[in-house]
Amino acid sequence: MVLSRIMDIMWAVPVYLFAISLSIVTISDGLHIGPIKLEADNLIIPIAIIALxxxxxxxxxxxxxxxxxxNAxxxxxxxxxxxxRWRILLVDILPNVASSIVVLAPLLAAFALLTESALSFLSIGVQAPTASWGTIIQDGEGLIYSRPMVAIAPGLAIVIVVxxxxxxxDGLRDALDVRETSKRGA
Structure with missing residues (x-):
């Protein structure tokens, strides 16, 4: 119940505001998790922020x-x-929930790609030596009038992948939806 309320609070905060806030907090000094210190230029920090x-x-x-x-x-x-309980969860519930997870994963990956590109464009995501479409667009921003493809190509790549x-x-949802499949087959 408590975890559900925490998720509701996180749901209420706009995604980009939350991601930017977390990025700014971690970019200055890195991230400390007990004895582990992750540097600000580490790729794990933006991934962890987007996952959170x-x-x-x-x-x-x-x-x-x-x-x-x-209650089925x-x-x-x-x-x-x-x-x-663990066997019920693994044998009975997880296979029935797996289709929802499989359908949801590509959609969340598209949102994560957009968020990572936005954070990298703002210089608070993936940092310069690591390739990111957001940093490439940021680098091409100054060249938009002389060489526009430097900024347009990664933008088009983002659009195509999303x-x-x-x-x-959508295709996975259509293929895995049992009710829709039974209607088409009948």
Whole structure:
């Protein structure tokens, strides 16, 4: 219940505001996790920030699906037979939730790509020696009048990949939706 409320609070904060705030906090001194210190130019920090920012967008639909399945007949039958909780989770619930996760993953990857590019463009994401479409667009910003393709090419690449990920997510949703498949087959 507490974790659900934390996710609701994270859901209420705009994604880019949250990501920019976390990036600014970690970029100055790096990130300290116990004895581990991650430098600000480390690639793990932007990845961790993007994962943290988009966690509620994955957790809420998956939690809703799990809550709908927990009172299903096959789960109740397994409980009445004394099957351990971990086995019910792995054998009964996870396979039924897997299709939701598979459909959601490409859509969240598209959003994560846009967020990473925006943070890198603002110089608070992936730093210069590491290649990022956001940093390439930022480098091409000064050349937009003399050599516009330096900025346009990575922008087009972002658009193409985001559209491709969205089409992939839609295709997976159509392919894995049992109700829709049964309607088409009948």
């Amino acid at each position: 920012v988009y966690m509620p967008y994955a957790a809420r639909p998956i939690r809703g699906r799990v809550m709908a399945l927990r 007949d096959f789960v109740m039958a397994a409980r009445s037979l004394g099957v351990p 559209v491709a990920l969205n089409v992939l997510g």
